[in-house]
Amino acid sequence: MTGLEQGAIYALVALGYTLVYGVLRLINFAHSEVFMIGTFTTMWVWGWMGIDQNTKIDSVGQMVMLIVIGLVAGAAASAVTAVTVEVVAYRPLRRRNAPPLAFLITAIGASLFLAEMIGIFTKRAPFGPPRIIEPAVAFAIGPFKVTNTQILVLLVALLMMAALDQFVNRSRMGKGIRAVAQDPDTAALMGINKNRIILLVFVLGGAMAGVAALLWNVRYGFTKFNVGFLIGLKAFSAAVLGGIGNLRGALLGGLLLGVVENYASGLFGGEWKDFTGFVLLVILLMFRPTGLLGESLGRARA
Amino acid sequence: MRQKLFRAVGAAAVAAFMLGGTAACKADSPSESSGGDSAACGLKIGFFGALTGDAAGLGIHMRNGTKLAIDQYNTANADCKVELLPLDSQGDPAKAPALAQQAVGDAKVIAIIGPAFSGESEVADPIFEAEGVPTITPSATRPSLSTKGWKTFHRGVGNDESQGPAAGRYIDQVLKAEKVYVVDDQSAYGAGLADEVKKVLGAKVVQSDKVQVKQTDFSAISTKIANSGATSLFFGGYYTEAGLLLKQLKGAGWKGTMVAGDGVNDANFVTVAGQAVAEGTILTCPCAPATEAKGTFVTDYKAAFDNAEPGTYADVSFDITNIALEGIKAGNTTRDKLNTFISGYNAAGAATGVTYKFEATGELDPAQVLVWAFKVQAGKVVPDQEIPKS
Known part of the structure; x- marks a missing residue:
């Protein structure tokens, strides 16, 4: 259960990697920092409303309101960050037809820049954002205890992913995304504004990271300037595991990684968690080099 | 055209950097020509520890203690000042050797306060030893540091062999816990402490685990601890993980008391865990409470650093810096002489009241080691009691 919950957060962040990769063939390393900024923004917004980790929140209405506000704030902040990175760092490179390596280094640079900026600004101190909901066991199926936060995290994550999936597959703009992913030049000939679509992809990916950030705060109540690093790495692995560039793959990969990691740490002890996660990745890629569900965003459902 | 302009600007910038660099190097290198009298002045005492990074919360207080001592010395001896050289290791053993080399390469550096942590001490102390730079650490508590035959090594506090067993005794005698769970973070410091606790508690340890x-995710281990029936948890590690672990553990319904070492003894622990969760946590420290330091230390510290309460080891750093300063004042202006002076020192510190007297290994005289238990109350770390010595 914990695994599913953690996997859901991985999957939401993984969506950002997958979307950007699917369209741009670019691994957006700065995405982990987009997530990190989301965690800070939700905390700050709650802080401005006078809510900190020591406030007691009792009424359900207030909880729901705070979560919705946090969700919107986190998603907005992350989307803005993602778009800023795209406009400031990637777009000029694309205009100059820079080689892929330049994009890669820029992505890593942007990631470090954002992390360090927040690090300096927050004096690198760890923070405990309010968790809003006190975890409590909601119901139990045999030995598995299911807590209220777990239900919330899973529900919100699945809802978001379903919405995104529908958006990409059904809507007009979603069609545009798929078209650009398949063949940017032909798409441009068909009258699709490539830059607009790319911007949209960053907005969507960023918003998903923002939602993940809110869920992270509710679940762990912790953030720090480098909180994005490990989760970014895990989410990227999840994306690769499921087949990078494939939305449903990101979901599957995220959940699988979360479950396997937690199962392993329950079985062998906590220190084996990351070990097992990455062994799984390596072994799986040996047999399915393009990930569980195959690669391309466009090709998968053209 | 624009490209060319960029290139020209870039080249100019690079050239400027390089020129700046060489100039800075020249300024740094010790001037060999300065003779007799002036050699005793402008000496530097290095502070080696984390000033940025994950553990900066601990390092900054120690640096402040050192700075306060040096500032006071400079006010009293305005004609012959001593300079503080901050060496920011970020608590990272990988960064320590280069930083230590930089320090020993500066002939004006005559003593080092630090390295603050055990891991960085392991790699930096051999370099100081080779160049004969005396070091006094306010906080590196790994026992093995004093067993390497380093003549320049001095420890101003007790080591984990005093802190670990004391934590164990507290759990045993004060909390009277029958079932104890022991967790460490696999760092040299955390694991060392946890091992000592396990030795004291013996069969009362129901289970131990590593993080x-x-x-950031401690849900698996939280479930295990909650199910183990342990009424007390000992955590060997630092404040960030301790705060997160406790938060998730209480979330899993655990009601026991967490006991942890000095690495958790920091206000950031409460920030991470939250007041309600941190309440009642016991933190040990081979030091007396810095906020209850003797003399004018607390008021001086507050006046010097924006009314900040002195943190863990700030008082120790202050006292051990004064040992080095006394040595310089007494005319021990070479690294060798100062080292001999420190090794033979025997007097009480102004802030801690501890009599600093080092054994041949550099260890503080065991009779002088105090271990205190602190308790988190209403979001503040307050002194609880001195832990009985046996």
């Missing part, structure tokens, strides 16, 4: 530094 990782920078881990």
Whole structure:
């Protein structure tokens, strides 16, 4: 259960990697920092409303309101960050037809820049954002205890992913995304504004990271300037595991990684968690080099 | 055209950097020509520890203690000042050797306060030893540091062999816990402490486990601890992980008391865990409470650093810096002489009241080691009691 919950957060962040990769063939390393900024923004917004980790929140209405506000704030902040990175760092490179390596280094640079900026600004101190909901066991199926936060995290994550999936597959703009992913030049000939679509992809990916950030705060109540690093790495692995560039793959990969990691740490002890996660990745890629569900965003459902 | 302009600007910038660099190097290198009298002045005492990074919360207080001592010395001896050289290791053993080399390469550096942590001490102390730079650490508590035959090594506090067993005794005698769970973060410091606790508690330890530094998800281990029936948890590690672990553990319904070492003894622990969760946690420290330091230390510290309460080891750093300063004042202006002076020192510190007297290994005289238990109350770390010595 914990695994599913953690996997859901991985999957939401993984969506950002997958979307950007699917369209741009670019691994957006700065995405982990987009997530990190989301965690800070939700905390700050709650802080401005006078809510900190020591406030007691009792009424359900207030909880729901705070979560919705946090969700919107986190998603907005992350989307803005993602778009800023795209406009400031990637777009000029694309205009100059820079080689892929330049994009890669820029992505890593942007990631470090954002992390360090927040690090300096927050004096690198760890923070405990309010968790809003006190975890409590909601119901139990045999030995598995299911807590209220777990239900919330899973529900919100699945809802978001379903919405995104529908958006990409059904809507007009979603069609545009798929078209650009398949063949940017032909798409441009068909009258699709490539830059607009790319911007949209960053907005969507960023918003998903923002939602993940809110869920992270509710679940762990912790953030720090480098909180994005490990989760970014895990989410990227999840994306690769499921087949990078494939939305449903990101979901599957995220959940699988979360479950396997937690199962392993329950079985062998906590220190084996990351070990097992990455062994799984390596072994799986040996047999399915393009990930569980195959690669391309466009090709998968053209 | 624009490209060319960029290139020209870039080249100019690079050239400027390089020129700046060489100039800075020249300024740094010790001037060999200065003779007799002036050699005793402008000496530097290095502070080696984390000033940025994950553990900066601990390092900054120690640096402040050192700075306060040096500032006071400079006010009293305005004609012959001593300079503080901050060496920011970020608490990272990988960064320590280069930093130590930089320090020993500066002939004006005559003593080092630090390295603050055990891991960085392991790699930096051999370099100081080779160049004969005396070091006094306010906080590196790994026992093995004093067993390497380093003549320049001095420890101003007790080591984990005093702190670990004391924590164990507290759990045993004060909390009277029958079932104890022991967790460490696999760092040299955390594991060392946890091992000592296990030795004291013996069969009362129901289970032990390991976590990782920078881990954020402790749900698996929380479930295990909650199910183990342990009424007390000992955590060997630092404040970030301790705060997160406790938060998730209480979330899993655990009601026991967490006991942890000095690495958790920091206000950031409460920030991470939250007041309600941190309440009642016991933190040990081979030091007396810095906020209850003797003399004018607390008021001086507050006046010097924006009314900040002195943190853990600030008082120790202040006292051990004064040992080095006394040595310089007494005319021990070479690294060798100062080292002999420190090794033979025997007097009480102004802030801690501890009599600093080092054994041949550099260890503080065991009779002088105090271990205190602190308790988190209403979001503040307050002194609880001195832990009985046996």
